[in-house]
Amino acid sequence: MKRLSRKKLSEKTFWMHILNSVAGIIVCTILMVSTAYALFQMQITSDENIIRGANYGLEITASDSNALSSEDKGIYTYTCNLASADEHVFTLSAIETASKGYCEITITDSEGEEIYHTYPIKQGASLELCIQAEAGSEIKLVPVMGVYDGPVPLSLRAQDTMKIRHSTTPYVKYKVVEGVTLEDLADYYGVTVEDILIYNDISELTVGEVIKIPGIEDDTIEPYVPESAKTSATPANATKKENGEKKKSGEEKETDDGKESTDKASPSNSTPAETAFIEASPANASEA
Numbered sequence: 001m002k003r004l005s006r007k008k009l010s011e012k013t014f015w016m017h018i019l020n021s022v023a024g025i026i027v028c029t030i031l032m033v034s035t036a037y038a039l040f041q042m043q044i045t046s047d048e049n050i051i052r053g054a055n056y057g058l059e060i061t062a063s064d065s066n067a068l069s070s071e072d073k074g075i076y077t078y079t080c081n082l083a084s085a086d087e088h089v090f091t092l093s094a095i096e097t098a099s100k101g102y103c104e105i106t107i108t109d110s111e112g113e114e115i116y117h118t119y120p121i122k123q124g125a126s127l128e129l130c131i132q133a134e135a136g137s138e139i140k141l142v143p144v145m146g147v148y149d150g151p152v153p154l155s156l157r158a159q160d161t162m163k164i165r166h167s168t169t170p171y172v173k174y175k176v177v178e179g180v181t182l183e184d185l186a187d188y189y190g191v192t193v194e195d196i197l198i199y200n201d202i203s204e205l206t207v208g209e210v211i212k213i214p215g216i217e218d219d220t221i222e223p224y225v226p227e228s229a230k231t232s233a234t235p236a237n238a239t240k241k242e243n244g245e246k247k248k249s250g251e252e253k254e255t256d257d258g259k260e261s262t263d264k265a266s267p268s269n270s271t272p273a274e275t276a277f278i279e280a281s282p283a284n285a286s287e288a
Helices: 002-041 182-189 193-200 227-232 236-265 272-280
Strands: 043-045 050-052 056-062 068-070 076-079 087-096 100-109 112-117 126-132 138-145 156-158 161-165 171-175 210-214
Touching (some): 056 068, 056 076, 056 100, 087 138, 100 126, 182 193, 193 210
Parallel strands (some): 126 161
Antiparallel strands (some): 043 050, 056 087, 056 138, 068 076, 076 138, 087 126, 100 138, 156 161, 171 210
């Protein structure tokens, strides 16, 4: 009986050691993960060495600096104003210590949101990004460390320049005629003068130039015609009628002139031949 109790005590001790070992492994794993996370996120300074954790960030500038704002953790937000051809240009420069990363771009408009991703931007390198988005859209640019392994739906890549064609403001074309002003076009199409100038990248109108009126979806709208052009224009049938009246008047005048010439050339009671015969006959010729 004594020997049996010792055997049971040994099994109990064995399982206690197993449980202690498992607990120790779990605690060590947690400590290792926490330490690794701290190394990546924090800076540890000693008397001789500085250990830095890898991090990735982007320094972003935009063609319209007033529309760009920076948030926490290096996130940028850009509100699209009306620009020439709806093109908004950004320069993305990689900063911090990570060797490689990319930018996640979320474009939100009236129809919802769409997410795009850039190609990798290495540390110390820059990327020029051109995004076509209509006025009122919001663009959020978020730096992400690592390499994006999904598709990159960008329509154009030329060296260090990328272009995203998201959506553009609708427009109608208009050929500038004599007498039209920017105020006339703005009132007629329901836009502002500034919208027309910015969208076409011009400072004034030029007769004969074809410009775009932004924000107009109805392409069947009649082009604007200034009042001066309306009053000076002569209908085609009016011109034809006028020419016909002038021609008829000329024919009548020509006929009247011919009649008048004939009347002046002839005596009232005889023709020129009869007059000459009477004057040439002697007085006694009738008697003979």
